Amino acid sequence: MSGSAVNLDKLALSLHFAEDRTLKARKGPTPLFTRASAATLIDVSGNIVYAPENLVSYSNDFTNALWVKVSGSSVGALVDGPFSSTQGRIVNLGTSSLSRIVQSTSANVGDYVIVSAWVRADVPTTIGIKVGTSSTVTSISVTTTWTRVFGTGVVSGSAQVQFTSNETTASGKTFQLYGVQYERASSSTDYVETTTTPYYGARFDFDPVTHACRGLLIEQQSTNLLHNSASLSTQIVTLSESFNYVLSFYGTGTVIMSGVTAAEVVGSGAYPTRTVFPFGANGSVTLTVTGSVLYANLEQLPSQSADASATSYIPTLNSSVTRSADVCSISGSDFSGMWNQNEGTLDIACSTSLNANASYVQASSSSGRIGFNASQETPLKVTAVFIDEYTWIDLLAADEANHKFVLSYTGKSTKYVNNPFVVSVALDGVWSCDNYSNVALNITDADNLQIGSGAVFGTRPGNTRISTLSYFSKSLSEDKMARLSS
Amino acid sequence: MTDYLLKFPSREVAEQFAISNGFANEVKGKVHSVLASDSHALHEIGSHNGTDYWVLFRDLVGIPIPEHGEQFIFWSSNMTVVDEADGLEVFLPRPALNPDVPNTFWS
Numbered sequence: 001m002s003g004s005a006v007n008l009d010k011l012a013l014s015l016h017f018a019e020d021r022t023l024k025a026r027k028g029p030t031p032l033f034t035r036a037s038a039a040t041l042i043d044v045s046g047n048i049v050y051a052p053e054n055l056v057s058y059s060n061d062f063t064n065a066l067w068v069k070v071s072g073s074s075v076g077a078l079v080d081g082p083f084s085s086t087q088g089r090i091v092n093l094g095t096s097s098l099s100r101i102v103q104s105t106s107a108n109v110g111d112y113v114i115v116s117a118w119v120r121a122d123v124p125t126t127i128g129i130k131v132g133t134s135s136t137v138t139s140i141s142v143t144t145t146w147t148r149v150f151g152t153g154v155v156s157g158s159a160q161v162q163f164t165s166n167e168t169t170a171s172g173k174t175f176q177l178y179g180v181q182y183e184r185a186s187s188s189t190d191y192v193e194t195t196t197t198p199y200y201g202a203r204f205d206f207d208p209v210t211h212a213c214r215g216l217l218i219e220q221q222s223t224n225l226l227h228n229s230a231s232l233s234t235q236i237v238t239l240s241e242s243f244n245y246v247l248s249f250y251g252t253g254t255v256i257m258s259g260v261t262a263a264e265v266v267g268s269g270a271y272p273t274r275t276v277f278p279f280g281a282n283g284s285v286t287l288t289v290t291g292s293v294l295y296a297n298l299e300q301l302p303s304q305s306a307d308a309s310a311t312s313y314i315p316t317l318n319s320s321v322t323r324s325a326d327v328c329s330i331s332g333s334d335f336s337g338m339w340n341q342n343e344g345t346l347d348i349a350c351s352t353s354l355n356a357n358a359s360y361v362q363a364s365s366s367s368g369r370i371g372f373n374a375s376q377e378t379p380l381k382v383t384a385v386f387i388d389e390y391t392w393i394d395l396l397a398a399d400e401a402n403h404k405f406v407l408s409y410t411g412k413s414t415k416y417v418n419n420p421f422v423v424s425v426a427l428d429g430v431w432s433c434d435n436y437s438n439v440a441l442n443i444t445d446a447d448n449l450q451i452g453s454g455a456v457f458g459t460r461p462g463n464t465r466i467s468t469l470s471y472f473s474k475s476l477s478e479d480k481m482a483r484l485s486s
Numbered sequence: 487m488t489d490y491l492l493k494f495p496s497r498e499v500a501e502q503f504a505i506s507n508g509f510a511n512e513v514k515g516k517v518h519s520v521l522a523s524d525s526h527a528l529h530e531i532g533s534h535n536g537t538d539y540w541v542l543f544r545d546l547v548g549i550p551i552p553e554h555g556e557q558f559i560f561w562s563s564n565m566t567v568v569d570e571a572d573g574l575e576v577f578l579p580r581p582a583l584n585p586d587v588p589n590t591f592w593s
Contacts, residue, residue: 034523198487319582
């Protein structure tokens with residue numbers, strides 16, 4: 001007998017974030033991911049780097065007004081591109097040596113940037129690529145064959161990608177351009193086309209010691225109040241009682257707080273050892289720095305967050321900087337095409353956090369939810385929640401460790417005489433319990449699956465790393481649940 | 487994508503504006519901002535000088551400015567000015583290092 005295996009368990013979604021390092025599902029729909037700003041992660045070599053990004057908008061629409069045509073430059077007709085027809089665009093540089101086509105970006109002065117693009121010309125020529133208005137120029141030979149070329153440099157002046165004539169006394173030049181990417185990285189990554197918005201990619205980060213991939217990182221919004229955070233110096237910050245704060249840094253230096261609060265925070269070691277110090281204050285605090293205090297965050301956590309854990313490093317220069325929340329979900333026809341309202345099994349392997357608002361995965365509607373989140377109790381527990389926030393099963397004390405959770409629900413159980421609705425849970429290899437409610441099953445209108453957050457997007461982020469997530473459109477047996485969670 | 491720096495006369499006005507336009511929810515008397523979605527992100531900077539309440543807002547998809555919303559826009563990334571040097575219209579940079587304006591930016 002040949003052919004594919006029978007899908008007896010009705011696996012409908014299979015995401016292997018840690019192993020595959022992509023959002024793309026092995027089975028089922030690929031989640032939609034959004035983060036509205038840049039962010040950092042720990043890469044496979046253990047370095048703190050920016051997440052995948054393309055900081056230009058309209059990366060292949062050079063007619064857009066964001067691409068400014070300076071000193072006689074212009075864009076012409078569409079042409080056959082490197083991968084298919086009418087992808088490339090003719091660019092004409094004028095006779096002025098200042099002639100160029102440019103777009104400003106949000107990179108910071110001092111950032112190392114790689115600009116990549118595909119270029120060709122009917123008549124071979126030379127152009128220049130710059131990453132900032134005062135940055136050095138990379139000279140590019142343009143041939144008659146589409147070639148991905150790279151310009152590198154440190155941002156100086158204003159962050160801006162520039163395609164220039166690269167001559168002091170220029171004559172007009174014509175070349176063809178496709179697919180510009182502007183990224184802060186040591187080497188270029190796969191091109192991601194942008195339109196209205198720059199691309200801020202999902203983060204698959206790594207353990208800084210073992211270099212093992214820890215999965216998809218989903219974090220809450222957070223603001224770093226420190227200036228020049230890469231190597232901290234003495235400064236004054238103003239804090240509000242409305243928020244919780246946490247200071248974090250790498251290195252063996254010391255930060256002495258004085259003013260409305262007093263503390264001495266001694267660094268516990270060089271990277272990757274991170275010193276974390278939560279505190280509250282209301283007013284001006286002077287941070288006096290001695291020694292090596294590197295990659296420092298002083299995070300103002302969202303007012304609705306009770307968490308005092310440090311999140312990923314947020315680089316700053318002369319301002320406070322806010323990193324937006326990671327948002328990951330499956331909705332619309334992608335969701336309805338895989339979800340069984342009457343029975344199913346959710347299976348997630350992730351780290352828990354000390355965030356009282358954390359939600360790790362949940363299917364929800366305006367009337368109910370089912371999944372795993374934090375209990376918002378003291379001591380903080382991770383719970384399986386179903387129907388509403390008042391109906392849950394306690395699982396374990398939140399501990400910032402990795403766990404495997406499996407939840408099965410069905411509305412047609414015969415286990416209990418008076419109620420066919422049963423939710424059962426397995427944790428770390430053990431089927432632990434089941435529960436049933438006296439209220440009617442009311443999650444038959446679930447319309448989305450929120451991954452790493454819940455309730456309202458961005459307001460209950462898990463601060464978690466998800467290594468795998470699966471969904472079966474069938475209520476699995478106790479034995480299978482135990483095996484899945486081991 | 488359009489960035490906005492919004493200035494409200496008070497936190498209460500900011501919250502009511504957010505609730506009425508779907509960027510916050512009121513649950514059991516407590517207002518919860520929707521900090522991020524597939525179409526926007528917002529950060530409550532809070533008070534800066536006096537009672538003014540400042541908000542960073544990033545529109546990812548071209549959200550129409552709500553009715554009566556213009557009055558709260560202190561700066562947006564699509565504001566333009568004429569460059570005196572060459573007479574060209576250029577985007578107005580966001581105020582920076584101005585003590586009267588919060589110094590918080592998106593990463």
